[in-house]
Amino acid sequence: MAKQNYDESSIRVLRKLEPIQLRPGMYTRTNDPTHIVVEAIDNAVDEAMAGYARNIEVTLHRDASVSVRDDGRGIPTGIHPEEKVPTVQVVFTVIHSGGKFAKGDADSSYKFTGGLHGVGVSVTNALSSRLEVEVRRAGKLQRMSFAEGEVIEPLSITGNCAAKDTGTAIRIWPNPKYFDSPSVSRSELEHLLRAKAMLLPGVRVTLNIETASGQDVKEWHFERGMAQYLDQMIAEDEPIAPAFCGERYLTGNDSFASGEGVQWALAWVSGSGGGESYVNLIPTLGGGTHEAGLRDTVFNSVRIFAEQHGLMQRNVKLAADDVWARLRFVLAVRMVDPSFAGQTKEKLSSREAVKLVGAAIKDTFDLWLNEHVAEATRIAEQAIRLAVARTRSSKAVERRKSSGVAVLPGKLSDAESSDNRITELFLVEGDSAGGSAKAGRDKEIQAVLPLRGKGMNSWEVERSQILANQEIHNIAVSLAIDPHTLDSALDMNELRYGKVIILADADDDGEHIKALLLTLFFRHFPQLITHGHIYIAQPPLFRVDVPAQGKGKPPRKLYALDEAELTVLEARLRQEGVREGAWQVSRFKGLGEMDAIQLWETTLCPDTRRLVRVEVGDDLHGTIGMFDNLMGKANAAYRKEQISAHGNEVEADI
Ligand SMILES: Nc1ncnc2c1ncn2[C@@H]1O[C@H](COP(=O)(O)OP(=O)(O)OP(=O)(O)O)[C@@H](O)[C@H]1O
Numbered sequence: 001m002a003k004q005n006y007d008e009s010s011i012r013v014l015r016k017l018e019p020i021q022l023r024p025g026m027y028t029r030t031n032d033p034t035h036i037v038v039e040a041i042d043n044a045v046d047e048a049m050a051g052y053a054r055n056i057e058v059t060l061h062r063d064a065s066v067s068v069r070d071d072g073r074g075i076p077t078g079i080h081p082e083e084k085v086p087t088v089q090v091v092f093t094v095i096h097s098g099g100k101f102a103k104g105d106a107d108s109s110y111k112f113t114g115g116l117h118g119v120g121v122s123v124t125n126a127l128s129s130r131l132e133v134e135v136r137r138a139g140k141l142q143r144m145s146f147a148e149g150e151v152i153e154p155l156s157i158t159g160n161c162a163a164k165d166t167g168t169a170i171r172i173w174p175n176p177k178y179f180d181s182p183s184v185s186r187s188e189l190e191h192l193l194r195a196k197a198m199l200l201p202g203v204r205v206t207l208n209i210e211t212a213s214g215q216d217v218k219e220w221h222f223e224r225g226m227a228q229y230l231d232q233m234i235a236e237d238e239p240i241a242p243a244f245c246g247e248r249y250l251t252g253n254d255s256f257a258s259g260e261g262v263q264w265a266l267a268w269v270s271g272s273g274g275g276e277s278y279v280n281l282i283p284t285l286g287g288g289t290h291e292a293g294l295r296d297t298v299f300n301s302v303r304i305f306a307e308q309h310g311l312m313q314r315n316v317k318l319a320a321d322d323v324w325a326r327l328r329f330v331l332a333v334r335m336v337d338p339s340f341a342g343q344t345k346e347k348l349s350s351r352e353a354v355k356l357v358g359a360a361i362k363d364t365f366d367l368w369l370n371e372h373v374a375e376a377t378r379i380a381e382q383a384i385r386l387a388v389a390r391t392r393s394s395k396a397v398e399r400r401k402s403s404g405v406a407v408l409p410g411k412l413s414d415a416e417s418s419d420n421r422i423t424e425l426f427l428v429e430g431d432s433a434g435g436s437a438k439a440g441r442d443k444e445i446q447a448v449l450p451l452r453g454k455g456m457n458s459w460e461v462e463r464s465q466i467l468a469n470q471e472i473h474n475i476a477v478s479l480a481i482d483p484h485t486l487d488s489a490l491d492m493n494e495l496r497y498g499k500v501i502i503l504a505d506a507d508d509d510g511e512h513i514k515a516l517l518l519t520l521f522f523r524h525f526p527q528l529i530t531h532g533h534i535y536i537a538q539p540p541l542f543r544v545d546v547p548a549q550g551k552g553k554p555p556r557k558l559y560a561l562d563e564a565e566l567t568v569l570e571a572r573l574r575q576e577g578v579r580e581g582a583w584q585v586s587r588f589k590g591l592g593e594m595d596a597i598q599l600w601e602t603t604l605c606p607d608t609r610r611l612v613r614v615e616v617g618d619d620l621h622g623t624i625g626m627f628d629n630l631m632g633k634a635n636a637a638y639r640k641e642q643i644s645a646h647g648n649e650v651e652a653d654i
Contacts, residue, residue, distance in 0.1 A: 016094055017149040020126035024178045027123045033066075033174030034184040036124040038192065040068040040170050043121060045196050045281065047072025048203045053167070058193060059208040064174070064183050065130075071167040074137030077155060086155045088135060092125040092146060121170075125149050130173040139163040148175070191283055194220045199263070199281050199332055201225030226330050230265040233276075234328045239267040240382060241375030244368050248360040249334065255355065257575060262290075262360035263332045266298070268379045275329030279338045279348050288341070288348030290333045292607030293357030299323045301362065305369045306380040313384065315391070317444070319422070322386040323379075333357065337571060339564045350568065351561075351601065351608045390419075409474040413438045415447040418496070425478060425497040426537070426604070427451055429504040429513050433591035437503065440596035441604055447497060449478050454513055458520045459631035466524050475520075483524040490527055500528060501611065503537040503603065505590045518614065519631050522623070529614055538610035539591060540602045542566050545584045546573060559588060559602050561610060 020027050029035040037058075047053040053072035060066055076087040083090045125131050126149040134143040141159040145152055176182040190207060197205040197220035209216040222228045227245040249261030277284045277291050284290070299320040306312050333353055341349035369376040408414060411434075415423045425447045428434040434450025441448060455471050463483045467473045476482060480496045502517050504510035514536060521534050528534050540559035544566070548555045560566035566585065573583055591599065603609050616623050 017122060017126035020095065020123050021149065021178075024127055028127065030179055032181040032183065032185055033127070033172075033179050034188050036127050036174060037066045037068065037172060037184050037189070039121050039124045040172060041192070041196070044068055044070035044072065044168070045200065047168075048200050053203065055204045055206070056193075056196070057206045057208065058189065060184065060186065060189075060210060061171075062210045062212075065171055066174075066184060067169060067171045069167065069169040071165075074135040074166045075133070075168050077135055077137060077142050086144075088133060088142075088155060089144065089151060091120075092122055092131065092133065093149065093151070095120065095122050122149075124170075124172055127175055127178045128172050129175040132171045134158075134169045136161050136165050136167050190218065193218075195276075195278060195283050196281060198222050198226055198229040198330070199278065226263055226265040226332070230267060230328065230330050233330070234267055234269055237269040237271045237328070239269050239328075240326075240378045241268055241372065243267040244365065246361075246364055248364065250356075250359065255352070256359065257336045257572070260335045260356055262334070262357050264294070264361060265330045266294075267328050268326050268382065269328055270326065270382070273325050273327040273329075275327070275331065277330075277348075278332040279353075280334055281332070284340075284346055284348050286341075286347030289350055289353040289607060290331060290348050290357050293354035294329065294331055294361070295320050295324045296354065296607070297358045297361050297365065298327065301365050301369060302376075302380050302383055304366075305376055306384065309373070309377065309380070311377065311380050311384060313388065316384065316387050317391070317416075318383055318387050319390070319444070322383040322390065325386055326382055331357070336575075337568050339568060351565070354607060407477075409449070409477055411450055411474060412478050413441075413448045415497070416444050420493070420495055420498045423447065423497040424499040424501055425449060426501050426503050427475065427517060428591070429510060430592065433503070433505070436591065436594060436596050436599045437604065440598075440600035442600075442606075446604065447478070449474060451475075451513070454509070455516045455520065457516060457631055459523055459627060463524060472520060472524075476525075479525075479528075481525060481528065484527060486526050486530065488527070492527070492531060495528075495533065498533065499535055499611075500533050501535045501537050503539070503591065505592075506539055506541070506587070507589055515630070519627060521614075522616075522627060529616055532613055532615070534614040535611045536614060537603055538612060540565075540588045543586050543588045543593070544569060544573075545586070546578060547582055549576075549578060557593075557598070559594070559598060561602065 024030050028039075041056070041058060044053060044056045047070050048056060050072075053070040055069075055071045057069040058066065059069075075091055078087060079085065080087040080090045083094065125146050128146070128149075130145065130147050132143065132145040134141065139160055139162065140157050141161050142155055142157050143153070144155040174182065174184070186209070193205045193207050197203060201222055201224065204219065204221045206220075207218045209218075227243060230243055230245070243265055244267070245265040247261065247263035249259055250256045251258055275291075277287060279290065299318070299322075302323045303318045306318065312318070333348075333356065335350065335353060335356060338348055338350045338353070341347045369379075415425075417423055422445045424445060426437055426441070426449070428437045428448055428450050431450050431452070434448055437448045437450075451471055456469055458466060458469075458472065461469075463485075466483050467476060478496065479500065480494050481490065484490055500521075502514055504513045518534075521528055538561070540561045541563075542560040542565075544558040544560065546556040546558060558569055560569050570583075570585075574580065591603075594602065601608055
């Protein structure tokens with residue numbers, strides 16, 4: 001009987017796992033096999049999270065294989081009702097239908113998985129040259145093995161064990177042909193296991209590393225979870241107030257899915273700050289929007305506390321960094337389908353995380369500050385001391401700058417701060433978008449200069465003539481930098497804003513305006529580019545119109561920065577119960593259609609926007625040539641030729 005199952009299934013098995021083997025990159029990270037091992041670890045973690053496993057043990061063997069062992073319930077071994085083979089075999093040979101959002105009833109419908117994680121352990125099997133699994137369950141020891149994803153030893157009983165002794169042990173031999181490097185990343189695993197131990201209080205996590213002379217053992221066990229982890233993290237650096245720890249999961253309202261929430265441990269120290277963050281138990285080494293949300297929240301609460309308790313000094317303004325600089329923290333966010341950015345995908349980019357963290361922490365933190373007045377005062381006073389020091393150093397710069405300042409253009413809405421390490425100037429197309437930007441900006445650090453229509457093509461204009469153009473004159477005066485060349489001696493401290501950001505519509509006119517401004521900077525203010533001060537804002541790519549939902553919910557206009565965000569946004573709408581097809585997705589066109597809050601969230605807010613820094617590559621002469629071809633009057637014929645030769649290669653943006 002078992003033999004028959006084996007014969008039949010092995011044919012299907014091959015067919016079923018083939019897609020993974022053909023395109024492994026679509027299912028996992030292929031730089032090394034760490035991720036397929038993490039799939040197996042995640043299953044053990046799931047058993048622990050559900051309260052069944054107390055121990056998770058990972059062993060790195062000398063032959064580059066990895067074992068993952070848990071004392072959970074053991075993968076079921078009975079015959080699967082649909083597949084007609086042992087369930088454990090199904091687990092390893094059928095591609096997990098995944099469907100993070102499409103999982104039946106309301107409670108199980110949210111899967112808190114991250115990025116590529118969550119494709120299932122059949123991927124591990126498909127990409128391993130060998131895989132063995134041993135299950136302890138119902139007093140029996142059973143095992144089976146696979147090669148290249150195919151069953152080579154069907155499930156069989158190999159012995160007995162105590163009825164209480166349950167669990168699963170898997171040994172994985174990653175197949176080197178699918179990976180750039182054959183061995184798992186030890187440091188990544190270590191960090192991950194330590195983090196899992198912290199986030200699963202009471203669970204013992206062990207990492208064994210086999211060596212020539214025996215075995216190195218590392219063990220993590222945090223009875224008090226995150227609070228204990230934070231204690232270890234700050235070690236000698238005495239906190240100036242007791243740690244503030246807690247967790248809060250939301251029960252589902254308009255903007256958050258049920259079960260989304262945050263766990264945190266915060267302590268202010270006298271030394272330098274810093275911390276660790278996680279999303280769905282996955283480390284986010286590059287930080288991201290959840291950390292931004294924490295920064296915002298603690299800043300606002302401490303600032304309000306300081307104001308209400310009369311701690312602020314005249315002419316001193318707290319900035320977020322003053323509060324953040326001495327904070328040690330651990331932050332773990334749980335959210336539906338997070339998205340990640342950065343080369344190694346270690347930075348959380350989901351915009352909702354900023355709000356989620358605020359919603360989970362703010363009230364409790366405000367309460368905590370007011371219940372610990374003495375300690376909260378120490379935290380606020382420390383931040384104020386940093387603010388005073390910062391204000392002093394920027395005053396010094398200002399004093400240097402203030403000699404001979406021209407009158408600023410009337411159209412400029414200036415920033416309150418004059419510290420060019422933090423200030424930004426937005427050059428905005430049109431008065432209406434300029435108005436929204438003015439209303440939506442952070443007045444402290446962001447200035448707005450609206451530009452009227454298309455500017456002039458300055459490529460062939462003499463430097464001495466350039467300021468005759470009113471718009472260009474306004475830009476130069478706002479920046480406090482005169483037109484110059486690459487060789488001019490310039491004092492960049494004079495520059496009034498550290499970032500100069502071009503903000504234009506995503507249509508043809510917008511592109512033209514960007515090209516004209518880049519031409520201006522490249523030709524007449526080249527050092528702004530070479531010093532990295534010029535940026536282009538990236539407004540959202542998509543707009544989603546959601547019709548009114550019953551009485552309480554008016555029609556909504558939502559924006560997605562890119563395809564990934566659009567996918568998440570649509571999934572959330574489905575979760576909310578909006579009927580499929582009821583909403584409309586269109587390409588985002590004009591800045592003017594967003595209100596101030598939307599413009600802030602998508603395009604202005606430093607934590608959630610996207611910016612591209614303008615850089616000149618190594619080939620400066622090549623770039624000058626390119627500009628000459630594109631912007632020079634003599635080259636109109638060349639441009640025509642280019643358009644007819646390459647016009648079809650340009651993606652039409654309709
Ligand atoms: N160590 C284990 N202990 C108990 N059950 C397990 C274990 N490993 C896997 N399973 C069972 O097998 C099922 C399938 O596992 P698989 O890794 O394919 O996907 P998943 O864990 O359900 O989903 P995802 O990987 O997307 O989180 C699990 O849902 C669980 O029921």
